[in-house]
Amino acid sequence: MKRVQELSWQLEQRIVIHFCVKIGWTFDEILHGLQTCFANQRILSTRSIHRWISQFRTGRTVLVDRPRAPRGKSGRNQRNVHRVENIVASDRGVTIKDISQRTGISITSVQRILKKDLKLKKKCASFVPAVLTDAHKTRRRDVCNFFTRLKGQCPRVFTSLVTMDESWIYTWDPRMRIHNKEWLHQGEDKPLVPRKTLATAKVMIVSFFDAKGMVYYEFVQRPQTVNQQVFRGIFRRFDAGGGHIQLFMGGVSYTWIMLLPTMPP
Secondary structure (H helix, E strand, O other): OHHHHHHHHHHHHHHHHHHHHHOOOOHHHHHHHHHHHOOOOOOOOHHHHHHHHHHHHOOOOOOOOOOOOOOOOOOOOHHHHHHHHHHHHHOOOOOHHHHHHHHOOOHHHHHHHHHHHOOOOOOOOOOOOOOOOHHHHHHHHHHHHHHHHHHHHOOOHHHHEEEEEEEEEEOOOOOOHHHHOOOOOOOOOOOOOOOOOOOOOEEEEEEEEEOOEEEEEEEEEOOOOOOHHHHHHHHHHHHHHHHOOOEOOOOOOOOOEEEOOOOOO
8 A cells, every 4th residue: 555655646746747848847847846736745856857857858658667677586595505605614714705706696695695594704713822732732631630639739839830931022112003103184294104124133031930920031142043952051040040940740849840831952
C-alpha cells in the first residue's frame, strides 16, 4: 500500500511536468509551479525533474518507469564461501584484493563472506620476545616446578636470584616520525629533518640485577666480539667483586644463584 501511495504522488507530478512541457514552460517555471501546487507535499528532486523534462521533450509519452534489468546473482553463495575459506586457511595473511583476483568475486562480496559468513576479523600480530617450542615450554615448566619446591625449603630464595641481560647503547637517541611534529601556521612549510641511520659508535652494556635492582654492569667496547670468552671474563670480575656466582644447574646455591640466558658460541 505504501508503495502504491509513493507511485501515485510521483505519477501525479509527472503528469504536471508533461503538461508544462507541452505548453512550453522552462525548467524554472515548472519547478516553481510544482513547489506552488504541492507546497505541503513531497516533490520530485531537481535531478528527476530535469530527467523527465528532457525525456518528454524528446517525445516520450509513457509516465511510468521502464522495467529494469534484474540484478545479477550475488557472489555470496555456498560454493564461493568454501572457496574463500580454503584460500584463507592456506594463507592467513592474504588480502581481500588477492582473494577477489584469484576467485573472480567482487571485493564487496569477499568482504561480506569474510565478515558475515565466515565471521572473520583481521588483526595485527602481537610481538613477543620469542616463540617457544615444546622443548622450551617443557624446560620452563621444569624450572618453575623446581623453584616452587625450592621456595618451600627456603622462603627467601627469590631474593637471592640474579639474572643478566645485554643491550646496545647508541650515540644518539632515535626519534620516531611522530616525535618531530610541530605546530605550524596555515601555508607554512613543514620542517625538514634529516633521516638518521644507526651510528657505528655504539657500546654494549651487560647488566646483572636481582629483585632489588641492578647489582653490577660492564660495558663491552667495539670491535670486541661478544662470545663465551668475553662473558667468562665478565663473570670472573663480577665474582671477584663479591658476587659469588654459581651457574644455575639445579644444585646447591651460594650467596646468589645465577640465571643465565643462552650464551653466544
